[in-house]
Amino acid sequence: MSVRPLPSRARIRLHVLIQLLLVAWIVWVANAWAFRNSWRLDWTADARYELAPETREFLRQLPKRVDIIVPTSMGRSAEDRIRARVFDRAIRTLREFELVNPYCRVAEVLDIGRDPVRWGRLREEHGxxxxxxxxxxxxxxxxxxxxxxxxxxxxxxxxxxxxxxxxPEALSAALERLVREEAPRVLFTRGHGEASPSDERAQVGLGALVRDLTERGIVLESSDLRRGGSIPEGVDVVVIAAGSTGPDPFEPLGLEARGEVERFLAAGGDLLVLLPFDGESGLESILEPLGIGTRSGLVHTGSTAGGGGIGALEVDLFDEEHPVTRRLRSEVDTVELASFRALTVAPPARALVTSPAEAWLERDLAGVHDPEEPLGPFPLVAASEGEEGSGRVLVFASWTPVIDALHRGQSRRLLLAGFDWLTERDGPVAGAGRVDPRERVLLDPAARRLWLLLTLVAYPGAIILIGVGVWSRRRAH
Amino acid sequence: MSRTPGDLTSARVRWGSQTLAIARREWASLFASPMAYIVLFVFVLVQGATFRFHTILFDGDMDLVTASTFGGATFWLLWLLVPPLVTMRSFAEERRTGTFELLVTTGVGDGPQILGKWLAAWGFLALLWGSVLPLFLLAELHGSLDWGIVASALVGVLLSNALLVSIGIFSSTLSQNQLVAAVVAFSLNLTIFLANQLRALFPPSAIESRFFEYISIPYHFARDFCLGVVDLRTLVLYLGLALALGFAAGKVLERRRWA
Structure with a gap:
């Protein structure tokens, strides 16, 4: 019988060393894999660190390396504390960007008060x-x-x-402006009483929309088509906001203006039309061949949402396929719109947003459904995309979504999604801004005393009592 | 003679029951003495005081209170100190008193011993850190808070403590002296903690900086856990290192058979 010799200590040591190295290698490989395959769960109630899928896609396809520098200098005032919080959020968002694409790199974050030398160097190096x-x-x-x-x-x-x-919206827009070779150009028509981007009056002006579009890297311009103005070459989208809160009422577009728009469309330009509440826009001869027409009366559901006036309605029927409404459909249940008329939609156009079936066409403005007032559903927003070479057309059956008072919430997102589609970048940037999600626990003097009692006396005391109880019971046994 | 599947199953069952038996024994011995309650009392007292202080300091902003509870100076002090104190006796004490050899002669393998002690120590730390939850419930009574952030911070604490317990148990296998084991564990914890400071030595875009970011637990808390984000990478890092250290501890124990 042969006896197998015991392995020598040196051999065992070698085996142990190899095993330890193998384990270290496995841990290294697992971490290398995890480093490249980031899987992050955002557990915050409002998913505040969750980047929109479009933003992720945009970041992944970033064509250039981007370096980011954030110098801050904050005082101790209440406003400065808020600013510090917002910049902290910005830095965290940028780090999320960096996790999606390491070539979008946060190169420097510094407090210039603490590090003046580095700040001086950065000023010199980067201007x-x-x-x-x-x-x-x-x-x-x-x-x-x-x-x-x-x-x-x-x-x-x-x-x-x-x-x-x-x-996230502002940072995504800045990134897009930075890497985009050419900024999209959007032209607002004027001369017929259209809502104008230069109108910055509170509530009735277009300041919020202008800011949103500028943040999206869009260059805005306007042209008076009534007084011989033309649509310059290179304009991507023409906007006709056919309504006015100014002294001059809207008048339908004339022959020349219509001809100019037709030429623009035939050349492949894109058109956004926001229709007046009633009457003609002057664009009927352009829209009808595309399958979009209008009906008289304001769509009403009896709801007071979206401003509470006649025509205020909650909409929950979206086209699930179209880029303008697809994202909204997946994220929200309803959109509140105000003062919309009804559209008629036939191919090649498609209805993107439709009123509920119980809506009716309010014609006497009494706010009550009369038997002669037709029942819904009614198309409220429609889009048409012609054959290869011709442009995209988006029609809102109301011009009100552009004004500050109603450019908010999901209505704002719908309009911005429309601009994204028309400028042919179907939404790389997330939607509307958010109100501050922070929660506060405010303690009055009585609550402070209660907290003192509970946190420093009752709770620790209870633990000691349990301990003494268990210990004495054990001793008794 | 080759093992049948039945043999393997019964071996696994035996391994599992031995692990649970060791964990129960360790857990019971922890609570048999008043020490566990004293530690819990001090822990709750300190956390209660800092929680109340932070609530007033940050004017009731619960996001900041949560971030401070799981990322302030008190937190890091407890995070560094408590795990070595809990784990230092696990093997060092057994080896000093000779109960370790006794346990080995009963046929309990190294694996169940390490895992059982790990479970008991980690369970105790989970209880310690879980004791802050009533403070958040109290806050909820006076307002509302984002429980997702609290949950992610707790997940971070539990995951990082899994690693610290492994470090402590590994250190405990190296020496028969509890104090030495605690000092070694504390030093290793401190090294991990200070990796965060080493980041500042390199420009943010340098590969060294990214490496230290990756292994820096305070950075993970500041960037992820305290904000309500759980990252798969931290999970892989902490559990991977915890497993590797557990394996290394097994090899150190195994050394007595051939050294």
Missing amino acids: IDAPNRVYLFAGDRREWVGFEDLAEIAPTIDGPTLARERV
Whole structure:
């Protein structure tokens, strides 16, 4: 019988070493895999760190390397504390961007008060001049985003508060402006009483829409088609907002203006039409061949949503396939719209948003359904995409979504999604800004005393009592 | 003679029951003495005081209170100190008193011993950190808070403590002296903690900086857990290192058979 010799200690040591190295290698490989396959779960109630799928896709396809520098300098005032929080959020969002695409790199984040030497070096190297901005560099191009782009502060009785923040949107838009070779050009027509982008009056102006479009990297211009103006070459989208809150009422587009729009469409340009509540827009001869017509009367459901006036309605019927409404369909249940008339839609056009079946066409403005008033559903937003070479047309059966008072919430998202589709970048940027999601626990003096009692006396005391109980019971046994 | 599937199953069952028996024994011995309750009392007292202080300091902003509870100076002090104190006795004490050899002669393998002690220590730390939950429930009574952030911070604490317990158990296998085991574990914990500071030595875009970011637990808390985000990478890192250290601890115990 042969006895197998025991392995020598050296051999065992070698085996152990090999095993340990193997385990270390497995851990290394697992981490290398995990590093490249980031899987992040956002457990916050409002999913505030979740990037929209379109933003992720946009970041993945970023054509250039982008370096980002964020110099900050904050004081101790209430406003500065809010600013610091918003910039902190911006830095976190940029780090999320970086996780999606490592070539979108946060190169420097610094407090210039703490590190003045580094700040001086950065100013010299990159030619940046002011703190509290997010600077983005791609080769020799650069963009910056200021606090005003990221959020809004509102004064209240309790001091300044963060009214709204739009950090991911502003940063995505800046990135897009930076890497995009040519910015899309959008032209608003004027001369017929159309709502104008230069109207910055509160509530009735277009300030919010203009800011949103500019953030999206869109160049805005306007042209008076009534007084011999033309649509310049290179314009991507023409907007006709056929309604007015100004002294001059809207008048239908004349022959010349219509001819200009027709030429633009035939050349492959895209058109956004926001129709008047009633009467003609002057565009009927252009829209009808595309399958889009209008009916008289305002669509009404009896709901007071969306402004509460006649025609205010909640809409929950979207085209699930179309790029303009697909994202909205997956994210929200209803969109509140105000003062829409009804469209008729036939191929090649398709209805993107449709009123509920119980809606009716309000014709006497009594707000009550009369037997002679037709029942829904009614198309409210329609799109038409002609054959190869011809442009995209989007029609809203109301011009009101453009004004500040109604450019909000899901209605705003719907309109911006429309602009994304027309400028042929179907939504790389996330939607509307959010109100500050932070929750507060405010303690009055009585609550503070209660907390003191509970946290420092009752709770620790209960643990000691349990301990003494268990221990004495064990001793008794 | 080759093993049948039935043999393998019964071996697995035996392995599992031995692990649970060891975990129960360790857990019971922890609570048999008043020490566990004293630790829990001090822990709750400190956390309660800092929680109340932070709630007033941050004007009731619960996002900041959560971030401070799981990322402030008190948190990191407890995070560094408590696991070595809980794990230092696991093997060092058994080897010093000779109960370890006794346990080995009963046929309990190294694996069940390590895993059983790991489970008991990790369970105790989970209980310690879970004791902050009533404070958040109290906050919920006076307002509302984002429980997702609290949950992700707790997940971060539990995952990182899984690694710290492995470090502590590994250190405990190296020496018969509890104090030495605790000092070794504390030093290793401190090294992991200070990796965060090493990031500052390199430009943010440098590969070294990214490496230290990747292994820095305070950075993971600041960037992810305290904000309500759980990243698969931290899960793989902490559990991978915990398993590797558990394996290394097994090899150290195995050394007594051939050294």
